[in-house]
C-alpha cells in the first residue's frame with residue numbers, strides 16, 4: 413500500500429466515522445437540543461464536510477454533474493442555523509417561529525443526508541466483489557449452525573447461536589467445543605465459511621478503497637485494462653496487439669484534442685458508470701448517456717475521429733448483407749449551407765434553415781428498390797451516433813431529405829455529390845462538438861412488455 417492509498421483509506425474511514433457521529437448529534441439536537449461541547453463538535457464536523465464538498469467540487473471533472481449528483485451533500489452543509497440566528501435580531505415573533513421550524517427541518521434534512529451518505533458508502537461496499545452474498549451466507553450459516561448445534565449437542569439455543577458466531581468469525585471459544593460428529597462437521601463448515609469471510613473482507617476492503625471504482629471514467633477503465641494487458645504481455649495474441657495499438661492511438665488523440673480544446677463548452681458525459689455488481693458495462697453506459705445534440709461549437713471534428721465514426725457506420729447490420737448504402741460526407745460549410753437552404757426552401761422552413769450548423773454532416777442514402785434500405789441506414793446511423801458519443805462528439809439525426817430527394821431543387825445537389833439517382837437519403841447525421849448539454853429526454857419504460 414503506497415502513501416497515497418493509505419491517506420485515501422484513512423480519509424474515507426474518517427469521513428464515515430464523522431457521518432455516523434453527525435447523524436447521532438443531529439438526532440440528539442432534534443430530540444433534546446445540544447450542549448455547548450456537542451455544538452462545537454457539530455460545527456467542526458460541518459466545516460469538515462464543507463471543505464470536503466468544496467474540494468471535491470473543485471477537483472470534479474464534470475462540475476455540473478457533480479452538483480446534480482451531490483444535492484444532498486450540499487443540503488447537509490447549508491448553514492441554516494446561522495442564517496436564522498441572524499434573523500433573530502429582528503425579534504419578530506413570527507420570524508422566530510419560522511426560524512425554529514426551518515432550523516429543525518434543516519436539521520432533519522441534515523440527518524437524512526448524512527445518513528444517506530453513510531448508507532450509500534455501505535451499500536457500495538456491500539456490492540464490491542459480491543461481498544453481500546458472502547456476508548449473507550455467513551449470517552444464514554451462523555443461524556442454521558446455532559440451531560443445528562442446539563439439537564446435536566443439547567446446548568441452549570442462545571449458546572448455540574453464540575457458539576456459531578464465534579466459530580464463523582474464527583474467534584472460537586475453547587470452552588464450548590462440540591463432541592458429536594454432527595457438531596464437529598458443523599464446526600468445520602462454519603470455520604471454513606469464516607476463513608472465506610475474513611478473506612473476502614480483506615479483498616473487498618482492497619477493491620473498495622483502491623480500485624477507485626466509483627470515480628473511474630470510461631477512459632480510465634480503458635487505461636487500466638491496457639496496463640493489465642502490458643503486465644501480461646506474454647498472453648497477448650497478434651490481434652490483441654493490433655487492437656491495443658489502435659486503442660492507444662485513439663486515447664492519445666483524445667488527450668491531445670482535450671488539451672487543446674478551449675472552445676468546448678460542454679464535456680460529454682462518457683463516464684456515467686453503470687453498475688451491475690462490480691461490472692461496468694461501457695457499451696450500455698454509452699447508449700444510455702447519448703442524446704441528440706442541437707447546438708454545436710465551431711471546433712472541428714478530427715479526421716481520424718470522423719473515420720472511426722464512418723467505420724462504425726459501415727459495420728452496422730444490413731438486410732441480406734446488401735450494404736447498398738452510401739455515406740456522403742460534407743465538411744465544407746458553404747456546401748452544407750447550400751443544401752440546408754435548399755431544404756429550407758423546399759419545406760417552407762425559410763432560407764435560414766441550417767441543420768443546427770454542425771461541423772460535419774453525413775448523408776446516409778440507400779437504393780430505393782431495397783426494401784430494407786431505411787432500416788439499414790437507421791442501423792448505420794445509430795452506430796455512428798454511438799461511436800461519436802464515445803469520442804465526446806455530439807450528433808443528431810436530421811430527417812428532412814427523405815421525402816424531397818427527387819425535388820428539382822434538391823436532386824441536382826445530390827447529383828453533384830455523386831449520390832446515385834436511385835438513392836434516397838434516409839437520414840443525415842449531424843456531427844460536432846456540443847455547445848451545451850443536450851436535453852436528457854426521459855425514456856418510457858412502460859413500453860416494455862413481457863408476455864411469457
Ligand SMILES: Cc1cc2nc3c(=O)[nH]c(=O)nc-3n(C[C@H](O)[C@H](O)[C@H](O)COP(=O)(O)O)c2cc1C
Nearest residue numbers: 702703704705706808809810811812850851852853
Ligand atoms: C427517424 C428519426 C428522425 C429524426 N429526425 C430529427 C430531425 O429531423 N431533427 C431533429 O432535431 N431531431 C431528429 N431526430 C432526433 C429525435 O428527435 C430524438 O432522437 C428524440 O427526441 C429523442 O431524443 P434523444 O435522441 O436525445 O434520446 C430524429 C430521430 C429519429 C430516430
